Amino acid sequence: MTSGTLMDLNGVRVLRCASDGPLLDGEQAALDLIGDAMGYEAELVAVPVERVADEFFRLRSGIAGAVMQKFVNYRVRLVVLGDLSEHLSDSTALRDFVHETNQGGHIWFLADEDALDARLQA
Template identity: 80%
Template sequence: MTTNTLVTLHDVRVLRCAPDGPALDGESAALDLIGDAMGQEAELVAVPVERVADEFFRLRSGVAGAVMQKFVTYRQRLVVVGDISRHVAGSTALRDFVHETNSGNHIWFLPTYDDLDARLRPAG
């Protein structure tokens, strides 16, 4: 298994999670990532979509809400990186949810790490 790596993008310390790590599938997994991020003084956790459990994308399961609440509570930012189009295609609620979270500053769904770099780049 590859390990998570700490990178700095535009003065933001980002814990970039390895694609083959444990699934982000609930509160316990969220707390593990948050603990790792805090231990490395990261401000943002970037999780590849391959590590996000399918239940997360089924909003009725409550997994996304539980995971996101932990990140908000511990003041950690979360970014899911990768193609989520197959999940969004089947759910208007999920599409609206992704749009809403991407409008804020705490939780984002972005297609690539380049998009994350662009999102963190200071304006001007």
């Protein structure tokens, strides 16, 4: 299993991944995290932005779509936590993508754990 901490935030079981560990860089990495979440009976996986491969943020690579589709298919929510400003400054498409994704209830890009806590209160 991945190194992480299971926590309860507003009644949601969250697997908070450590900042060191394998990169979220494709479908197999997504499946590994989903398996860890299921092992912990977590509903949501919170991955620090440091653990997300740069290619994920290049939408043309298709990695973000493939990873997100796995999480949706297995009904495990995904949150990328941390400062995305460097990635967002390089791509209008990515800014739009993050904005649209954050409107839904399954995949979020949030600044920190406080933002996640607030989002789960709603």
